[in-house]
Amino acid sequence: MEKRKLGKTGLELPVLSFGASSIGQEFRSVKVDEALASVRVALDCGLNFIDTSPFYGRGMSEVLLGMALRGVPRDQYILGTKLGRYDLGHFDFSARRVAESVDVSLHRLGTDHLDIMLCHDIEFVPMQQIVDETIPALRRIQQAGKVRFIGFSGYPQKIFRFIADQTDVDCVLSYNQYTLQNTRFADETVPYLKSKGIGVMNAGPFSARLLTNAPLPAWLKEPEEVKAAARSVAALCAARGSDIAKLALQFSLANPDITTTVAGSANPENIRNWARWAGEPLDQALLAEVQAIFAPVKNLGHREGLPENN
Amino acid sequence: MRLDSHQHFWNYDEQQYPWIQHGWPIRRSYGPEDLAPELAQCGLAGSVAVQARQSLTESRWLLELAERSPLIKGVVGWVDLRSPELPGQLAEFSPHPKFVGVRHVVQDEPDDEFMLTVPFQRGIGRLREFDLTYDLLVYPRQLMAAGELAHAFPHQPFVLDHIAKPLIRKGEISDWAATIRELAALPNVSCKVSGMVTEADWRSWQPADFKPYLDVVFAAFGPERVMYGSDWPVCLLAGDYGRVFELAQQYVRPLGAEAEARFFGGNAAAFYGLT
Numbered sequence: 001m002e003k004r005k006l007g008k009t010g011l012e013l014p015v016l017s018f019g020a021s022s023i024g025q026e027f028r029s030v031k032v033d034e035a036l037a038s039v040r041v042a043l044d045c046g047l048n049f050i051d052t053s054p055f056y057g058r059g060m061s062e063v064l065l066g067m068a069l070r071g072v073p074r075d076q077y078i079l080g081t082k083l084g085r086y087d088l089g090h091f092d093f094s095a096r097r098v099a100e101s102v103d104v105s106l107h108r109l110g111t112d113h114l115d116i117m118l119c120h121d122i123e124f125v126p127m128q129q130i131v132d133e134t135i136p137a138l139r140r141i142q143q144a145g146k147v148r149f150i151g152f153s154g155y156p157q158k159i160f161r162f163i164a165d166q167t168d169v170d171c172v173l174s175y176n177q178y179t180l181q182n183t184r185f186a187d188e189t190v191p192y193l194k195s196k197g198i199g200v201m202n203a204g205p206f207s208a209r210l211l212t213n214a215p216l217p218a219w220l221k222e223p224e225e226v227k228a229a230a231r232s233v234a235a236l237c238a239a240r241g242s243d244i245a246k247l248a249l250q251f252s253l254a255n256p257d258i259t260t261t262v263a264g265s266a267n268p269e270n271i272r273n274w275a276r277w278a279g280e281p282l283d284q285a286l287l288a289e290v291q292a293i294f295a296p297v298k299n300l301g302h303r304e305g306l307p308e309n310n
Numbered sequence: 311m312r313l314d315s316h317q318h319f320w321n322y323d324e325q326q327y328p329w330i331q332h333g334w335p336i337r338r339s340y341g342p343e344d345l346a347p348e349l350a351q352c353g354l355a356g357s358v359a360v361q362a363r364q365s366l367t368e369s370r371w372l373l374e375l376a377e378r379s380p381l382i383k384g385v386v387g388w389v390d391l392r393s394p395e396l397p398g399q400l401a402e403f404s405p406h407p408k409f410v411g412v413r414h415v416v417q418d419e420p421d422d423e424f425m426l427t428v429p430f431q432r433g434i435g436r437l438r439e440f441d442l443t444y445d446l447l448v449y450p451r452q453l454m455a456a457g458e459l460a461h462a463f464p465h466q467p468f469v470l471d472h473i474a475k476p477l478i479r480k481g482e483i484s485d486w487a488a489t490i491r492e493l494a495a496l497p498n499v500s501c502k503v504s505g506m507v508t509e510a511d512w513r514s515w516q517p518a519d520f521k522p523y524l525d526v527v528f529a530a531f532g533p534e535r536v537m538y539g540s541d542w543p544v545c546l547l548a549g550d551y552g553r554v555f556e557l558a559q560q561y562v563r564p565l566g567a568e569a570e571a572r573f574f575g576g577n578a579a580a581f582y583g584l585t
Contacts, residue, residue, distance in 0.1 A: 132431075
């Protein structure tokens with residue numbers, strides 16, 4: 001698996017990383033054996049950066065990851081988790097909870113240090129608290145050696161400048177905004193992050209199954225016209241003997257300014273397919289056709305979190 | 311370019327410079343015309359002028375001097391880092407090519423953790439957007455907080471002024487040395503070898519008094535993060551410019567020509583972005 005440097009951190013991440021939200025059963029009920037196998041397959045395929053959160057499965061993702069990683073030497077994988085979001089509507093970015101959250105995640109994951117710790121979905125709270133309280137608390141924990149690099153994640157592109165104009169972070173994670181249909185992360189934010197030396201991570205190349213042949217989750221927030229365009233694209237890709245998911249994944253991985261793209265599945269077969277696709281060339285002709293179909297709905301997204309953070 | 315990385319100017323006024331005491335020989339005005347012969351006799355091409363008053367007027371005045379005097383290669387001014395007006399202040403000064411950094415007189419703040427307060431850190435967090443450095447003016451007891459600050463903003467360049475002013479005249483060194491080493495472990499912090507003679511016995515200091523301190527600083531920061539500063543005219547309290555320069559040069563010369571060139575200008579030019 002090709003690797004790229006993450007900002008100024010010195011970390012080298014695979015271009016495709018393993019997202020552990022699926023093994024927290026965010027998308028469907030998963031057998032434990034299957035979840036554990038997915039992690040092993042991901043590592044075998046070179047997806048050795050693993051991204052999780054205490055929010056995924058309300059702890060289940062971290063717990064299962066901890067089990068799956070037992071016996072795997074710590075230097076064989078890079079581990080990132082998050083803090084501050086604990087349920088759909090439960091957010092706590094206080095300094096006190098930061099310290100607790102780090103310790104709980106370390107315990108569940110069975111390790112003494114986290115490579116990356118992100119403040120999770122910060123657009124749901126008044127973001128000045130992240131600058132004034134959460135990041136300083138994380139820097140103290142970093143000094144104590146429990147986390148190596150810190151940053152934040154979320155959906156609206158506005159969040160990145162709001163935080164990084166005011167304080168130093170090592171890396172950030174955006175999701176569902178660098179895909180076949182929506183490239184706002186690269187259009188609006190990545191050049192800014194690059195100029196500041198902040199590490200750039202992306203998640204959700206399939207935009208929560210929108211850009212796959214799998215049934216859409218009920219909570220998918222994309223507008224109906226976007227879903228309709230995606231169905232047309234899926235049909236076109238199938239007619240060309242390809243797969244919308246393959247094109248979607250290869251598109252996200254191809255941008256050299258994005259260090260890694262995080263994708264998750266609790267199905268080992270999916271992960272093997274992705275790793276194979278990552279090594280195959282992107283079909284530029286098909287991409288041009290697909291982009292033409294998406295053009296009328298390009299960059300259409302949704303609001304997330306507090307209105308003022310969008 | 312050979313440089314003095316730290317000196318001051320003032321139009322003497324009793325109310326604006328209350329720390330300049332009665333009977334001190336520096337109770338008069340100092341401008342670029344006074345500095346020029348001092349730099350010339352030491353083969354230095356220019357200097358960085360550092361704020362001595364905490365006002366926007368001071369920053370404006372130093373920039374006016376810098377516009378008139380080619381000797382002044384850079385200005386470290388003052389802005390109100392804790393003010394909501396800060397972005398406007400930075401937008402006023404930062405377009406000036408010689409405005410290279412800011413400093414707050416933290417050594418006079420009664421709270422040793424002043425640098426860890428939210429309003430101050432909000433201000434520090436804004437500097438990078440304007441490509442500005444920050445000068446740490448602290449006493450040894452404030453070095454822990456300085457380290458926490460520099461750790462919290464790892465992309466922000468900091469320089470420690472006056473090696474944090476250890477009490478050289480009393481030989482106090484061990485606690486200072488330990489915290490200096492911790493601070494120097496952070497790669498975004500440099501150190502000015504300046505202001506030392508006024509921390510020694512003004513009348514009887516000898517070069518040997520400073521060697522243990524210089525050994526600590528050079529070992530901790532290495533040859534790429536140390537820069538010569540005179541702290542003129544304050545240094546005149548304890549010795550003339552030539553003696554202060556000579557003290558530094560005697561220590562650095564045995565380290566080799568490259569280290570000497572870095573110390574007398576190269577590092578300061580790189581840190582402040584001086585041309």
